[in-house]
Amino acid sequence: MSVKLVQVSRYYGTQPAVQDINFDIHTGEVVGFLGPNGAGKTTTMRMITAYLKPSSGKIEVCGHDVVRAPLAVKRITGYLPEQNPLYPDLYVREYLRWMADIHHLGKRRKQRIDEVIALTGLGKESHKKIGMLSKGYRQRVGLAQALLHDPEVLILDEPTSGLDPNQIVDIRQLIRELGQRKTVILSTHILQEVEAMCNRVIIIHQGRIVADGQIEALKQQAAAHHMLEIEWAETLADGWWRNVPGIQQARALSPHQWQLVATDAEELKKNLFRYALQNNLNIISLQTRMRSLEEVFRQLTQTESIP
Structure with a gap:
């Protein structure tokens, strides 16, 4: 040692x-x-x-x-x-x-x-x-x-x-x-x-x-909360994600792209497709992403938990 x-x-x-x-x-x-x-x-x-x-x-x-x-x-x-x-x-x-x-x-x-x-x-x-x-x-x-x-x-x-x-x-x-x-x-x-x-x-x-x-x-370890990225064909209002069960946090990457955080990725995917169908929206892409070291670092070193 x-x-x-x-x-x-x-x-x-x-x-x-x-x-x-x-x-x-x-x-x-x-x-x-x-x-x-x-x-x-x-x-x-x-x-x-x-x-x-x-x-x-x-x-x-x-x-x-x-x-x-x-x-x-x-x-x-x-x-x-x-x-x-x-x-x-x-x-x-x-x-x-x-x-x-x-x-x-x-x-x-x-x-x-x-x-x-x-x-x-x-x-x-x-x-x-x-x-x-x-x-x-x-x-x-x-x-x-x-x-x-x-x-x-x-x-x-x-x-x-x-x-x-x-x-x-x-x-x-x-x-x-x-x-x-x-x-x-x-x-x-x-x-x-x-x-x-x-x-x-x-x-x-x-x-x-x-x-x-x-x-x-x-x-x-940090991936206990899953991160997903979704791209819509349409531009959605800022608070749209609050109407989808299972989303804990959301961040706009562009007018059409959003980063989402959830505890159950598969369940959230189902809820997103259901939300799109109910509101006549079109999903261009939806993928789960591994967290970067930078995101782990931010989560552990900010007073408020930021996944």
Whole structure:
């Protein structure tokens, strides 16, 4: 087990940032850590990397307690924070040499710098000042420093921020490869990135874990309420769906298309056909749809339940 949190809470004064969170993450897992702004993601990541002490509870990284052995934890973790703390006046290689010395790489310094430059695609930019780089390449420098000491655990906060589509594909592939032999925890607001890179997702809301599991399992769990999409030949008044038994919620996608939520999809289909027949309406299409990760996320992280 690489990362273990037991009943972890963190307060800023009397304000709770995270409360009683528990999860285990193993080597070989790439875990998406999701939540709205202010949910406690960054606080949790900073505690795992031993940059912030928990107010209560216990965090272990590869068997090391983050409070009792913070230096040991920092030696085996690589951290890319959302606000990448780079030095614009340093050259890329100069910055990486400095970081390598902080990690006491010694004779391995040049080899590791060359390796992470190649891994992150910084070859053509490695002799430039960091301040002259695009945001995407600065992000790559941050990822390179997180990988420099070959950590067992990688904590990545918005790792694809600022990258163009081609760069995103490259970094996705790199993270998937790293996840085969390391523990990777990544936070991102781009839910498609989570589906592309992660085999598990943890969702935090208002400082508490509200979901933890495989992505497809979470979708199935959320699908206790079925989602259907219907297209009418006619334009219907906004409240038409209230006259159809079994519809819990409805949303107009266009003047003719509607998204419907029901607990019993098959029963609702019968009711819709009956409603169409009684009102001389024509249904062009009617289909049940699997929920996306974005819809699961919205359902779990909004105060009012929104399927």
